[in-house]
Amino acid sequence: MNELNYSVVSEFVFMGSFSSRTMQHLLLVFSSIFYVAIVLGNLLIVLTVTSDPQLQSPMYFLLANLSFIDMCFSTVIVPKMISDLFYEHKTISFQGCITQMFFIHLMGGTEMVLLIFMAFDRYIAICKPLHYLTVMNPRTCILLQMSAWAIGLIHSLTQLAFVVNLPFCGPNKVDSFYCDLPRFIKLACIDTYKLEFIVTANSGLISIATIFFLFISYIYILVTVQKHSSSRLSKAFSTLSAHISVVVLFFGPCIFVYVWPFPIMPVVKFLAILDFIITPVLNPSIYTFRNxxxxxxxxxxxSQLMNFKKNF
Incomplete structure (x- = not known):
């Protein structure tokens, strides 16, 4: 990162919030309530899985990891967005913007891989139940967890390697609530067409390929179950439906932001809220209420916490 970056553009200005003060106040209340729900809901799942002996299985181990990632994913964006709503001039430093993008892609890439591993877990559990505990043993679960984080880290570093040394010599207004990589690149002082294509390929096309692979695997699981026992089909579909809902909520906004050639800014802003605020609230609800x-x-x-509180 050269000195020119710091001397010419030392901060970026977020232009993503509503111009109406009333709408900003509503967004402030909405975001604050939902962020508390995100932290409490996902933390509840992590604590429940880690403390309950009945949930010491690969499926719940992966679910606890997903909840932890969702909580971190929102924490990268939402607290900063909430604090910005108190001010008319919403800014972030150059270093802060780079850091935010790093963690967005770290968490996003890790969650993408984790969803694939969760689909694999369901495939083994439904199609090969007798081999489930042999295949999904504790060592395999730890290896899958470490692999997801390693791939997420590689994805994030690859994205930033292309943009961290871009020259910024004037425009610094980002039409978003956060440092969004596609809009960040457009502010550079050079032709970024090829770079935008690389970023799209790295995030957008990988997302499309992943969701296509996941849906093919779901169809294969359902077809396999139907061949062996049609009575188990409804149970298998019920098990997969929660996972499918989470996959759609995660990949839908990602594909639109990185692949759609004609982005509509109000829609993009809504998808940002969906991705970072609404989806992390829905995930615990989807998995808890359906299980x-x-x-x-x-x-x-x-009950244990209430008893502890009474005794204390």
């Missing part, structure tokens, strides 16, 4: 074991475990943990 009997999770509901029982959450009630058990709540």
């Amino acid at each position: 009997k074991d999770m509901k029982v475990a959450v009630k058990r943990l709540s």
Whole structure:
């Protein structure tokens, strides 16, 4: 990163919030409530899975990892967005912008890989139940977890390697709530057409390929189950439906932001809110309310906490 970057453009200005003060106040209240729900909901899942002996299985281990990533994913963006809503001039430093993009792509890349591993877990559990505990043993689970974070880190570093030394010599207004890589690149003082294509290929096309692979795997699982036992089809579909919902909520906004050639800014801003605020709230709800074991475990943990509070 050369000195020119710091001397010419030392900060970026976010232009993504609403011009109306009333709408900004509503967004402030909405974001604050949802962020508290994100932290509490996902933290509840992590604590429930780690503390309940009945949930010591690969599926819940991966679910706890997903909840942790969702919580971190929102924390990268939402607290800064909430604090910016108190001010008319919403800025972020050059270093802060780079850091924000690094963690966005680290968490996003890790979650993308983790969703693939969760689909693999469901495939083994549904199609090869007798081999489930042999294949998805504790060593394999730890290896999958480490692989997801390693791939996420490589993805993030690859993205930033292309942009960290770009020259910025004037425009510094980002039409977003956060440092969004496609809009960040457009502010550079050079022709960035090839660079935008590389970034699109790295994030957008990989997202499309991943969601295509996931849906093919879901169809294969359902077809395999139907061939062996049609009575198990509804149970398999019920198990997969929660996972499919999470996949659509995660990949939908990502594909639109990085691949859609004609972005509509109001839609992009809504998708940003969906991706960082609404989806991380829905994920715990989807997995908890649709899973009997999770509901029982959450009630058990709540009772333990209440008893501890009374005794204390």
